[in-house]
Amino acid sequence: MSEVPQLRIGEVAKRSGLAASAIRYYESEGLIRKPARRSGQRVYDESVLDQLALIDLAKGAGFTMAEIKKLLSGFARRTPPGERWRQLTTAKLAELDARIAEAERMKTVLRKVMRCHCPTLDDCSRALRKAQPG
Amino acid sequence: MSEVPQLRIGEVAKRSGLAASAIRYYESEGLIRKPARRSGQRVYDESVLDQLALIDLAKGAGFTMAEIKKLLSGFARRTPPGERWRQLTTAKLAELDARIAEAERMKTVLRKVMRCHCPTLDDCSRALRKAQPG
DNA sequence: ATACGACCTCGAGTGCACTTGAAGTCAAGG
DNA sequence: CCTTGACTTCAAGTGCACTCGAGGTCGTAT
Numbered sequence: 487m488s489e490v491p492q493l494r495i496g497e498v499a500k501r502s503g504l505a506a507s508a509i510r511y512y513e514s515e516g517l518i519r520k521p522a523r524r525s526g527q528r529v530y531d532e533s534v535l536d537q538l539a540l541i542d543l544a545k546g547a548g549f550t551m552a553e554i555k556k557l558l559s560g561f562a563r564r565t566p567p568g569e570r571w572r573q574l575t576t577a578k579l580a581e582l583d584a585r586i587a588e589a590e591r592m593k594t595v596l597r598k599v600m601r602c603h604c605p606t607l608d609d610c611s612r613a614l615r616k617a618q619p620g
Numbered sequence: 621m622s623e624v625p626q627l628r629i630g631e632v633a634k635r636s637g638l639a640a641s642a643i644r645y646y647e648s649e650g651l652i653r654k655p656a657r658r659s660g661q662r663v664y665d666e667s668v669l670d671q672l673a674l675i676d677l678a679k680g681a682g683f684t685m686a687e688i689k690k691l692l693s694g695f696a697r698r699t700p701p702g703e704r705w706r707q708l709t710t711a712k713l714a715e716l717d718a719r720i721a722e723a724e725r726m727k728t729v730l731r732k733v734m735r736c737h738c739p740t741l742d743d744c745s746r747a748l749r750k751a752q753p754g
Numbered sequence: 755a756t757a758c759g760a761c762c763t764c765g766a767g768t769g770c771a772c773t774t775g776a777a778g779t780c781a782a783g784g
Numbered sequence: 785c786c787t788t789g790a791c792t793t794c795a796a797g798t799g800c801a802c803t804c805g806a807g808g809t810c811g812t813a814t
Contacts, residue, residue, distance in 0.1 A: 496760065506761085507803055515801095525810055527761055536745035543748055547729040551801065558741065567744045568736040575730045582723045582730070589716045589723075595681040596709045596716070602702040607692065610701045611670035614677055630790065640791085641773055649771095659780060661791055685771065 493530045502538045509538070517541055517554060548578055627664040636672045643672070651675055651688060682712055 499506040512518045513528075518537045521528045544554045553574055561570050604610040633640040646652045647662075652671045655662045678688045687708055695704050738744040 494761075505803075508801085510762095511802060525761095527810080533742070533745075536742070536749050539748045540741065540745040543729065543733070546726065547733065548723075548726040567738045567741050568734075570741075571733045571736050575734050579727060579730055582727050586720050586723050589682075589720045592680065592682040593713060593716050595677065596713055599677070599681065599705045600702075600709050602705050604701045607674065607701050607704075608667070608670070611667075611674040614673045615670050628791075639773075642771085644792095645772060659791095661780080 490531050493532065493534070495528050495530070498530050498534055498538075502535055502542075504538065512538075512541065515551060515555065517551070517558060547575075548582060549574065553578075624665050627666065627668070629662050629664070632664050632668055632672075636669055636676075638672065646672075646675065649685060649689065651685070651692060681709075682716060683708065687712075 493501075495506045495509055498504075498509060502509070509518070513520060518534060518541070521530045521534065523529065541554055544557060549557070557570050557574055561573075602610060604613060627635075629640045629643055632638075632643060636643070643652070647654060652668060652675070655664045655668065657663065675688055678691060683691070691704050691708055736744060738747060
């Protein structure tokens with residue numbers, strides 16, 4: 487007779503570090519299973535913390551809500567997790583590489599403007615258009 | 621008597637590659653100078669293209685509207701551009717480095733989940749919490 | 755009985771950088 | 785004269801991932 491701990495949303499919030507509103511939001515978006523209710527209130531068992539941890543991991547990997555939703559329920563029922571991850575991850579890796587390349591490009595621009603010696607911003611603007619004609 | 625070319629907003633949009641609505645928006649936000657009007661319509665001279673190019677450069681360097689506004693009008697009137705750029709750029713470079721580090725971190729997570737062999741996502745979730753206790 | 759605290763739902767608000775839509779003005783062309 | 789097309793203003797909408805507020809319910813403690 488081991489008693490399964492029953493958690494209300496406030497407790498789940500505390501343990502997961504999320505706001506209660508976020509947990510309700512995830513439920514409304516179908517990212518976590520709908521818990522039982524006791525007199526109207528949500529009653530969770532501890533497995534919800536695992537589900538939330540998975541969502542947190544996916545968020546930490548840069549996935550959007552829509553992508554996490556797809557990960558969780560956008561595949562044929564018995565598609566194994568590895569397969570699910572790999573499909574989403576391939577595109578995301580490319581996206582991250584693009585993001586990094588973009589940031590590097592920005593850094594190049596920044597290093598260039600830091601060396602600016604124009605007397606006024608208008609000169610700056612004009613210099614720009616002369617430097618990059620077309 | 622060289623005639624200065626007078627451009628209406630549609631022409632500026634075409635030459636700058638921006639939407640007319642974006643140009644009006646920049647004006648309303650104080651990013652570009654208010655042009656003359658002829659029977660209600662905006663009439664630009666070519667210098668607006670320089671101003672827009674500068675904004676485009678700044679956007680390309682990752683600056684927000686607010687930061688560009690500060691660059692253009694958030695300093696004592698005779699602060700030279702080089703000084704303006706340097707003040708904003710220092711913080712932005714750090715931000716970009718953080719962005720890159722974050723993306724690298726995400727890539728690490730992704731490479732890890734790609735090797736997942738869990739039979740179900742629930743196993744995945746549970747594995748997560750066991751792996752990172754606290 | 756009543757106050758309290760934690761929960762409930764639903765709709766609206768947040769920030770960013772614009773875009774879209776409605777309703778109106780203007781000059782030129784047929 | 786009337787249409788056409790480019791322009792005008794102003795308010796509201798977009799996407800994301802939630803948060804916030806109002807107004808109401810529930811069980812427990814006083």
